[in-house]
Amino acid sequence: MTRFEKVSSELLANPARWLVTGAAGFIGSHLVEALLRLNQEVVGLDNFATGYQSNLDDVLDRVGDKASRFHFIEGDIRDRVTCLAAMEGARFVLHEAAIGSVPRSIDDPMTTHSNNVDGFVTVLLAAQEARIERVIYASSSSVYGDDKNSPKLESQLGRPLSPYATSKLVDELYAETFLRTHHVDSVGLRYFNVFGPRQDPNGAYAAVIPRWTEQLLSGHPSVVFGDGSNSRDFCFVDNVVQANLLAATASETEVLPRVFNVAYGARTTLLELYDAIRDRAAKYAPEAQGASLERRPPRAGDIPHSLAAIDRARACIGYEPAYDLRRGLDVTVGWYASRAGRTDSSAPKSARSLKEPHELLAYGYQQEHHLSGTR
Numbered sequence: 001m002t003r004f005e006k007v008s009s010e011l012l013a014n015p016a017r018w019l020v021t022g023a024a025g026f027i028g029s030h031l032v033e034a035l036l037r038l039n040q041e042v043v044g045l046d047n048f049a050t051g052y053q054s055n056l057d058d059v060l061d062r063v064g065d066k067a068s069r070f071h072f073i074e075g076d077i078r079d080r081v082t083c084l085a086a087m088e089g090a091r092f093v094l095h096e097a098a099i100g101s102v103p104r105s106i107d108d109p110m111t112t113h114s115n116n117v118d119g120f121v122t123v124l125l126a127a128q129e130a131r132i133e134r135v136i137y138a139s140s141s142s143v144y145g146d147d148k149n150s151p152k153l154e155s156q157l158g159r160p161l162s163p164y165a166t167s168k169l170v171d172e173l174y175a176e177t178f179l180r181t182h183h184v185d186s187v188g189l190r191y192f193n194v195f196g197p198r199q200d201p202n203g204a205y206a207a208v209i210p211r212w213t214e215q216l217l218s219g220h221p222s223v224v225f226g227d228g229s230n231s232r233d234f235c236f237v238d239n240v241v242q243a244n245l246l247a248a249t250a251s252e253t254e255v256l257p258r259v260f261n262v263a264y265g266a267r268t269t270l271l272e273l274y275d276a277i278r279d280r281a282a283k284y285a286p287e288a289q290g291a292s293l294e295r296r297p298p299r300a301g302d303i304p305h306s307l308a309a310i311d312r313a314r315a316c317i318g319y320e321p322a323y324d325l326r327r328g329l330d331v332t333v334g335w336y337a338s339r340a341g342r343t344d345s346s347a348p349k350s351a352r353s354l355k356e357p358h359e360l361l362a363y364g365y366q367q368e369h370h371l372s373g374t375r
Contacts, residue, residue: 003318022097024051083126101205105164116167162301192263196237216281228271236328263308284337
């Protein structure tokens, strides 16, 4: 039995109350769904700055009668009274609320700072007052900045290359300080290019995987910034869910390093990524196979290469990513295709039932959209 399987079973046997900030967002909604599937009581907090009611509606529809264990508060993490109300009776806080995107932070650094830094400090202060057992907060691989080392080690940072990166680095410093001065137990998870169902494909700041997927499925042209040789460590969202639950429930000794990389631990160039998405999209939209990719100049603040060392998370909290890029893209592209009303006629017509409590999210999408590759 893996550490995650053990934790899932223990949570099922001993439900707790959790607060998920940014609950209507991409990652936040997956955390809400996973917790509800484990019979936890979940409070969601979101101001819909970047999240969507449709994400919550999808979660509640998918979890059936467990939806009764979810309570939602529309509000802002920068408001202390709202945070305190949301934390009442909670044991853990999973803090996902933030204004993401490197380009967005360059265009509007004040909004990024206000939400990501001021909001985080408010959450920490409220957590102290509410006697929260542990806060798990979303940091970012962007904190590595111009560090040339590969893979990225938690102990070696470069200079931040964007206001977004700086905001996440400041969060880590505040977390470390509040542990000493206010006795707020927290753990930071440095996410590396998370992707999966429900990720917003629209707008100027959309992430590359949902944007390219929707463009290929709809026949619209795609763009890559640079020559396509930049590489990333793409991490499927179920791996992120696993890391959050492991970090929340680990012992004080196990989380002593306080920050962990959350990734798969493999590097993929943008051109390789485009080919992988195009091949999958072509199963639903055959015209995607002949699509081309337009090259534009690199964007300010982008890191050329990013690859995570995940040894610390493996050793300390038992993190073992279950989905690599290929399996994650199978689920993700299938989800966007289904949303667009496209089907894969070559896919199997049936799938086995969900048997284990740790099979939380991706299998549900596979079952709905007749995708293979369940574990």
